[in-house]
Amino acid sequence: MSHILTPGTAAPDFTLHVTPDQILSLRDLAGKPAILAFYPADWSPVCGDQMTLYNEILPEFQKHGAQLLGISVDGAWCHQAFAKHRRLHFPLLADFEPKGTVAKLYGAYRDGEGVSERALFVIDKNGMISWSYCSPIAVNPGADGILDALEKLPN
Amino acid sequence: MAMLKVPVTSDDHIQGPLEAPVTLVEYGDYQCPYCGLAYPNVRRVQQHFGQQLRFVFRHFPLSQIHPLAEPAAETAEFAGDYKRFWEAHDELYENQERLGAELFVAVAITLKLPVAELRDAITRQKYTPKIRNDFMGGVRSGVNGTPAFFINGMRHDGSFDFEQLVLAIQTQL
Known part of the structure; x- marks a missing residue:
């Protein structure tokens, strides 16, 4: 398993495609907390799917003013189809070219397989990582760790 | 090991005796095909353990991908107000392939519940706060x-086939 960035580290900035014709940078979210959810691939089985679960929990994340960003090495068109199919209401970022660059910045890239880890980061409004967690790749980590971390953020 | 954070109370839908040595809690979604597959297994497990097992069902609808899960849960909760939760629960899972407005009405008719009130409850999402409360308790746990099972408060990470559930419950006896 990778050594992901730990709490107290400044979250590296990045700019990625969020749709085929739009880009998003982490710094665009400055002033509010962010949740980065790296995951291996779009289209994993439905009922246990991590992004589908987070989609249902968005109102809880929003109570903390936090923006959720899903990130995988899938391309923007793939993300678009996946988000439409699962009716996802949050951005999916394409860490596609050069592949896995952002996952590598966060220590969350699996070299052998060419996908990102199932790694979670909660970033505070000042851009510092306040919590991180790397799940075994086959295990959906759920959202309890994220919610605990958001509750511990200073207002 | 994930632990159940919300204790079982009288607000829950419970089958089996209060003093049963094992409590099985399921977080389920009426439109989830895996929950549909688990349903007969849970019934067999209940028969197998009889009075030794208490079973609790809590809602965990993934409403964005399963748009019928929420109205189905409303239907079950509506029946629950008339002390008929479990009959509605069984009807919903046993007819999962027909899930939809017609089935919800059919359930009300079968259970001799007022159809207009059920329609109104679904439209107004009368039970959504309770359903959402179940859901968030599940998330925090x-x-x-879905389905997710907890056996005496500990998440069961094995499969939900009959033998695996029996084995896991057996260790608590």
Whole structure:
């Protein structure tokens, strides 16, 4: 398993495609907390799917003013189809070219397989990582760790 | 090991005796095909353990991908107000392939419940706060998909086939 960035580290900035014709940078979210959810691939089985679960929990994340960003090495068109199919209401970022660059910045890239880890980061409004967690790749980590971390953020 | 954070109370839908040595809690979604597959297994497990097992069902609808899960849960809760939760629960899972407005009405008719009131409850999402409360309790307990089972408060990470559930419950007896 990778050594992901730990709490107290400044979250590296990045700019990625969020749709085929739009880009998003982490710094665009400055002033509010962010949740980065790296995951291996779009289209994993439905009922246990991590992004589908987070989609249902968005109102809880929003109570903390936090923006959720899903990130995988899938391309923007793939993300678009996946988000439409699962009716996802949050951005999916394409860490596609050069592949896995952002996952590598966060220590969350699996070299052998060419996908990102199932790694979670909660970033505070000042851009510092306040919590991180790397799940075994086959295990959906759920959202309890994220919610605990958001509750511990200073207002 | 994920632990159940919300204790079982009289607000829950419970089958089996209060003093049963084992409590099985399921977080489920009426439109989830895996929950549909688990349903007969749970019934067999209940028959197998009889009075030794208490079974609790809580809602965990993934409403964005399963748009019928929420109205189905409303239907079950509506029946629950008339002390008929479990009959509605069984009807919903036993007819999962027909899930929809017609089935919800049919359930009300079968259970001799007022159809207009059921329609109104579904439209107004009368039971959504309770359903959402179940859902968030599940999230905080580490539920990451459905069905999710807890046996005496500990998440059962094995499969939900009959033999695996029996084995896991047996260790608590």
